[in-house]
Amino acid sequence: MTAHWAHVTISYGLVLGGFAALAVATMARLGAARRRLDALDPRARRMQDRT
Numbered sequence: 001m002t003a004h005w006a007h008v009t010i011s012y013g014l015v016l017g018g019f020a021a022l023a024v025a026t027m028a029r030l031g032a033a034r035r036r037l038d039a040l041d042p043r044a045r046r047m048q049d050r051t
Contacts, residue, residue: 001009
């Protein structure tokens with residue numbers, strides 16, 4: 001493998017790793033937002049009280 005293709009392979013790996021990190025961070029933020037919304041939404045508490 002030439003040095004060029006080694007750099008191309010490493011670059012692709014870094015890009016894919018970066019996108020994977022962004023996806024994980026997005027899922028974590030989405031989960032935190034859902035938990036906060038559940039805690040702050042008065043309608044959700046009323047629905048839980050009825051069941």
